[in-house]
Amino acid sequence: MRFDKLIFGLLLICPFAHAAPYIPASGSQVLEKLPSRNDPTQQASSRLRAQLSQNPDNLSVATRLARLYINTSRIDGDPRYLGHAQAALRPWWDLPRPPKEVLILRATILQSNHQFQQALADLDTVLESDRDNGQAWLTRATVMTVLGNYDEAGKSCARLFRLAADLVTQTCLANVGSLSGKASDSYLALSRALDSHPDTDAGVRIWAFTLLGEIAARLGDDVAAENHFREAMSLASPDGYLLGAYSDFLLDRDRPSEVAALLKSKGRNDALLLRYAIALKAQRSSLTDEQTEILRQRFAAASMRGDTIHQREQSRFELHLLGDPKAALQTAQRNWQVQKEPADLRVLLESAVAAKDKTAITQVMEWMQKTRLEDRTLKALLEKAKEKA
Secondary structure, three states: HHHHHHHHHOOOOOOOOOOOOOOOOOOOOOOOOOOOOOOHHHHHHHHHHHHHHHHHOOHHHHHHHHHHHHHHHHHHHHOOOHHHHHHHHHHHHHHOOOOOOHHHHHHHHHHOOHHHHHHHHHHHHHHOOOOOOOOHHHHHHHHHHHHOOOOHHHHHHHOOOOOOHHHHHHHHHHHHHOOOOOOOHHHHHHHHHHHHHHOOOOHHHHHHHHHHHHHHHHOOOOOHHHHHHHHHHHHOOHHHHHHHHHHHHOOOOOOOOHHHHHHHOOOOOOHHHHHHHHHHHHHOOOOHHHHHHHHHHHHHHHHHHOOOHHHHHHHHHHHHHHOHHHHHHHHHHHHOOOOOOHHHHHHHHHHHHHOOHHHHHHHHHHHHHHHHOOOHHHHHHHHHHHOOO
């Protein structure tokens, strides 16, 4: 499999922002800045759309356009592009066994929408006939990691050794290892891999540096974490996942003014708007209420649509901006049934502590013991909870 096709799916598990109705304060208020027609990505998508309109059954054009939309959704944090990607694949979308290229793209879109079991089914179908499909193994590793199935995630990463660039394989393995009792070893192995492969694609290096920043932060090495996040941001315009990870790092270190400056123009992305509003509240800004109301309307609209992919963000919203720990805990528990990343565990623990729910606190403790997750912040929260018990 060509390497350039392998890397496009990296980090698609990050939270995507759903656009929702908002009533502006005045007619002059800027709600959204649309991409320029001179933007190369917009020009490329326009050309492909024109070609596809002439021949909707052209698989090559359809998959190229879908990949472009998926990558744009990752960069901008705009889920509408996932809908555009699905529309490009419409002739094959509902087929039980569409072409392999469509199966992988469909799995990528499904996992981005938290339809993990359906995504795994598509990936397994691909791997039944093509055991050397690196993109399928990488996406499978991503899904298994989100589900907290680290044994299966590690096995999927290991299949990449002869199918992908070494840095892709090492980053995949380090991600799994850092969540299952091997954080220090994973950090060192990934650091060495980055040093050994300075010419690897920038997108992969951003992924690796971002992961190093997250691992270092969980281990309590703030200096290293900051350096890694800044290195990632220097390689290209940061996407929503990187901005969110770095913003969380800054918020945890009581640096809200930097978060506000970083995210001021990112309000189209719900996950980033949430962090912006939390930063504003920490500074006692007069803009807090306005941004909180925008988020409230967006979450209400998502609820009316039956959209549940933003439960992690909704729980943080309820806890940190609405001050409602019981509602936050209920949302966090529903979210935990779907996905089990460190951020999901953290909001579950924070809301459980705030709601004084010993059962939920014990649930977090048992998960950390089971997986051997190393996280300084979570450990400190658990210690405080024990002291208050």
